[in-house]
Amino acid sequence: MEEIRTGVYICHCGLTIAGVVNVEELTEYAESLPNVVVSREYRYMCSDPGQDLIKKDIKELGLNRVVVASCSPRMHEPTFRKTVEDGGLNPYLYEHANIREHCSWVHDDKELATKKSKDLVRAAVKRVFHHESLVTREIPLNPNVLVIGGGIAGMQAALDIADGHNKVYLVERDPSIGGHMAQLDRTFPTLDCSECILTPKMGDVGHHPFIELLTYSEVEEVSGSIGDFKVKVRKKARHIDESKCIGCNLCEEKCPWKTDSEFEAGMAKRKAVYIPFAQAIPNIAVVDADLCAYIQSDGKKCGACIKLCDAGAITPETLLKQTDEIVELEVGTIIVATGYDQFDPSVIPQYGYKKYDNVLTGLEFERITCAAGPTEGKIVTKDGRPVESIGIVHCVGSRDENYHEYCSRVCCMYGLKYAHLSKEMANADVYEFYIDMRCFGEGYEEFYKRLSEEGVNFVRGKVARITDEAQTDEEQGKLIVVSEDTLLGKMIRVPVDMVILCSALEARSDAENVGKVFNINRRADGFFLERHVKLDPVATPTDGVYIAGCCEAPRDIPDTVAQAEAAAGKALSLISKGTVTLEAAISTVDEAICHGCGRCEEICAFSAPNVVTKNGTLVSSVNEALCKGCGSCAVVCPTGAIAIKHFTQDEILAQVSALTEA
């Protein structure tokens, strides 16, 4: 075995260490430790001259282990690993002792701080004795990207990546891309029409030579790891020949079978064969098999659409024989942008949603104000009466321990938008019931101010209930919004013709399953968890899988787009590098010891170990691209066959026993 020759370097860090720790005494002590051939102190080890000291000693004194005692390794371990590497050693033959954050900055007794520093240095010296050279590996990255979700986030991310001439597969569950944004009428605070800014983007996505659109499709299975994911997508049967459909919509016009239109938030009907909305991309029809009488009767009833389709896109074959198709994709990175669900306010019975015709959710009101919507943009009651007064209720399901603790971030602003539109389009009296006005974005506060000037009645109070039980003549035939005006300190009853509930944005009802497919964790509120809330907001704990938009938390369109571009940037930086660097400090199996019992396979959150048959016996085999080096497999391994490189039992126990020596 080679002789271990360790160099120890004590940093003064100006006076931040040297002012508390006796660095001369510490340096002298370090030199007395086993296998230490040199020990030096220096004012700033991280400076170039400091680093040069180490490099010089490696060459001249033949050092093969290095310890630096300075600040936190979270700060300068990478620096000194690089120094050691530049000096000609493997970067893992290095150990860092934290005598600043964990010592000189938290203790003032010089003697005890010096003693503690000695312990920490001794532990580092004994640990580094066991260190082994490790090699980081690079594997090629498949440049193709999978984007899940065809809302504004998914589209933006797909376009950014595809514009760089990289292949993107965009998978959308619904028959058309567009997402929630396509349903919106106007966008705050600029009040530009949502469709006007969205549909050109949808068209770009639809025609982009580098984007392959898979609508009416869902991802069923993801295997592999960063750089090399294998994805199975279920392309649901549309029951039409996609290549022939020209989107003429004749089939829908003549189809006799109706149901509530999803796009119109249930405020209008669609047919069994339909195109979700006028600007749908792709502009082709889809058949709702559950509703289609021809399919349900196995070809015995109806068949109107077959007769009408000149293009030959709908035939008995497509209706009866077409089945779901499984498409297999290979990609290197994945962006998940699956969006949100609108909170269903009917779970709050005192608000009367679904009980009173004119209590609406935000999305329903969006369709009402939309010129292409069910009322052609007229703000009228369900029975067609003009609306003279409107109550807008904020925080429905948000900022409420009973439903969602969080703020949904967009409701204040869309509530203000409705107030403006109600004034502008119906000249209605508007009552805005709020707890706090949160108008934080660009131009948002200004919009609030403008609305105040437009004569909107702002009532600070959480609405207690909405009722049709009139107490006065004035209230007859109206909906009465009951609340305390907390600024006046009195109960008020406001009779209105229509109430809009600013419903919360909540995690998709299937977020748990989607999370499992892509190995993304969820927060307690159900949304997907980012790797770091501040410093890594679009990454997930699974390398190569990014999140964008409302699947991560409620946010408005500008933030969603920014996040989508951030996620695209993450994917693009991987693509431009072309390879993936694999963590070196990962688990390794001693196959002579391993029983192949599978406990490691069972516990791993990343599916890195797999029990396989080698030479006729079962052994665990670790997928190095999946392993993150968390070490849980080594804890459950009954035999001691699994070790985590750089965190081996020998290394940690050397440190522990060194700390108990003094």
Added chain:
Amino acid sequence: MNLEDIIQKTKPYYCLECGKCTSICPVSRYDPGFTPRGMIENALLGFDDEVVLNRKLFSCLTCYTCQPECPSDVDFPVFVREARGLAQDNGQSGVCAHSGQLQSLARLMTNPDIKQNRLEWLSGEHRVSDDSDVLLWVGCAPYFEPIFRDVEFSALGVIKSTLKTMNSLGVEPRLLPNERCCGHDALWTGDFETFRKLAEHNAAQIREAGVKKIVFSCPEGYRTFKMDYPAHVKLDCEVQHFSEFVAERIGKNGLKLKETKKKVTYQDPCRLGRHLGVYDAPRKVLESIPGIELVEMRHAGPDSICCGTSAFTNCDSHSNLLRSERLKEAAATGAETLITACPKCQTHFRCATTDRGEERRSTPRLEIMDLANLVANATGE
């Protein structure tokens, strides 16, 4: 001490290099890298490091399959034990299973100041007496209980069954509240210092308690007290395995065992069988339970094969093969239950039968239980 001293002490120089030990060794059958003959040869040729620093030194099961067959009567297990002492001094302690927790616990138990809570499992249904001169050895069972829950083994369940059986035989034994590990594993892995300290603690407590007889449900404790303690500590009491304790009371003392319909086979633990020669007592107990049909494995009695791991070291892929082959042999008898008389055998067999991934397993899923469990169930009202 160096290997030379160990050679002088254990006399492997009588070795004829016939290789019978290796050919009969259950470990060598699965691990071509392990050869008792080769190890002796290396020792005799002065390749001390090859013997002492090699982790394979800890693969020997000290099962005593080889020694009775050796034409020169070389006591290979004792040679290995002594060489391990030297290995420990040189930083080689084999690969400790369960990350070395059990070895650590034994060392922690050498401390004089500890006040263990090792009898909290005792309940109203158990009858014990501090005036009794019969001691029931509880050993490591309270420690095994949480550690081996993962393999669905209850070591305390064995102790409780032993106690229940003793009670139904009219014996209310004494239990010691601060008993230590017997030191068996420490001794056999060459940690002699720990062994000596544990032996001294235990002997002092037993002397103080004035015990005349100790009953063991663990053959390792039994072996250690009977064969190893006398060289280190002064103890003057009879020691007995549970099976012997019950066997001598069959037909007397009113031991009534109810009918238990079961086809069983029996694993002779190495310590109970080859180390101490107790083959008949457990079989006699089994046969005394009405309805029990005992079918022997192909290798039984002195030819019995070890459960595959000893002293929680080098529980490697070869031990596992050995273990699954043994389980297959047990299954081949057509028995539904494998009876052992040693908690360690049960730990190891259950480990193999609780492996994950049902679809790829080749290990038979036999029911495994201790003789004491079976007997206690048969004494039940």
Added chain:
Amino acid sequence: MMAGFEPQIIAFCCNWCTYAAADLAGTSRMHYPPNVRIVRVMCSGMVDPIYVLKAFEGGVDGILVAGCHLTDCHYIDGPVKCDETVNKLREVLHVLGLEDKRLRREMVAASEGVLFAQVINEMVEDLKKLGPSPFKAKTEALA
């Protein structure tokens, strides 16, 4: 209790949360007693029972195993695995007669420097009341 007894503590801290919290305590200059030595692990779920047992063998008076909160784990569910290990270990240490407070399990997020300092303060206080570890005699006897 010994006069002037200063307990010795080893803290196993996960790289992402509690180690960072201890760093934060440092950058915020929060003072806490110098009785603790931190061993960095990547995840609290990496802490093997043997690390704790060996530290007790070495004669430390108390051990802290600390890492991310349940929802913050860099490795998804390390804290859950850590809890399992520590709970099992507690059962074993209880049989050995070790006082429960000598092994402390905490979840301290990277932002919780104050909590880290508070945990160390509390531990030092608790351990001073308990006195030296019952395993200390062995180390001294061996020394």
